[in-house]
Amino acid sequence: MISPAFQHPFGSTIDRTALSARLDAANSWEAKNRLLVQLARELPGFSDTERNEEHRVSGCESTVWVMTYWHDGRLQVAADSDSRVIKGLLTLLLTAYHDQAPDAIRQFDLEGWLAKLGLTRFLSASRGNGLRAIARKIVAAASDK
């Protein structure tokens, strides 16, 4: 049984262009925060059993869980967080990495994209579970392939 957590729109019906447009339109910190919280609502959460140690990416300020598997040569990614802002940011990662081929994942310039969106601060914010660390984990999964 594939977890319902993989049934999210990010990377499939919502792509990078669509997400970029929404984030660009949010032109203050306050608006960006609100949008991230909004995006978090569109991402189904993990079940209690899926929020386990194996899926946990270590962090101090908030907790992030990630699951992956391969389907037809494409990486399937699901992610969740107890923080809604972080969960909103996870939708960006999913849009970049979910349902992508290994080459696309390895070549994607996450930092460049986040810089363009004005979200660089989240790369290393929240030590350990900054977006950079989470992305590294996903890319590592892709590199095994």
Next chain:
Amino acid sequence: MSLDISALRAEFPLFGHYPDLVYLDNAATTQKPRAVLDAERAFYETSNANVHRGPHRLSIKATEAFEAARAKVARFINAERDDEIVFTRGTTEAINLVAYSWGAANLKPGDEVLVTALEHHANIVPWQLIARQTGATVRAIPVLADGSLDRTAFLSLLQPQVKLVAITHASNAIGTRLPVLELTAAAHVAGARVLIDGAQVIAHESVDVQALGADFYVFSGHKMYGPTGIGVLYAKAELLAGMPPWQGGGEMIDRVSFDGTTFAEPPARFEAGTPAIAQAVGLAAAIDWLNTHDRAGLRQHEAHLCALLDAGLRKIAGVKVIGNTADRAPLRSLVFEHAHPFDVAQFLDARDIAVRVGRHCAEPLLESLGVTGTLRVSFAAYNTVRDVERFLAALAETLDDLA
């Protein structure tokens, strides 16, 4: 109130650059008054040379400034002697020094180090490391649900095998002030030495190490309006005299030869290498700065801010304060019924309000209180009633947004 807080705040150049900033992360580090910044700069401009070495006048001047800073620290905490003050990088290094010097020499298998469940990791991990090396054991005195220390448990844990009781003067995570005078007296009766971590107290109240009876007292300069990179280990002279060096290098030796090296007297024995000279001078300036203000008045001002905060928080639904002992450092740790502390902090940051979230390097404490993280508001002397009002208003709106 007779204190002019806005004049005091004007002494901090950072607030000139960020006039709208509500800085409530003072337990992490405080801002620096101009007097401290000027003192460091003046040292480099007029006195800079290495200390304890040069046969030239500039080196003598630098050495005098460095040793004057030591003397100033000694008076500040009422040490009996100047050579009871060892300069370190901060609280963390001071505790590690005691662990690797005193601990390595005095702990043996079967011995115990008692810490409290309120400790910062800096007062837990060094003891675990030295315990692993010496065969000693580290035990934690539990806390009660209100964040106070379980004194009954303390007394029953205080057995003859306890060689050291290492306790915080106040918790950085929830503010609890420990009755260190009483705990120290009990530990001494039981034959144990006492280390007090003063990191969260030193900026807010006068400390008298002799009155406390502390064997070791440690703190960081950067949490008391001074520079980063400088901290203090106070230790009773008779203890320092018997402690072996923990780091080798220049400055700490008497004679070096391949047949055997002999070591300098304290405090030099514990200050290997070139010390943080300008930072020590900056710390002395921070002490002078504190002493030019009415410290009791500042403490009252900070308590007043806490009282306003507490009253305001009671009016906002879905907020819980973690730890509610009567006697707390000027900080509050909050959790929210419907919002994650990190999210709240993000929304506050968008309104120029700086707070800290997470486990505050006190994982065992938060775990025993059953919370995974909190949002911490911590005050310093330059915070204003307006800061509290802006925080409360922003918090109420943020919690509405996130509901």
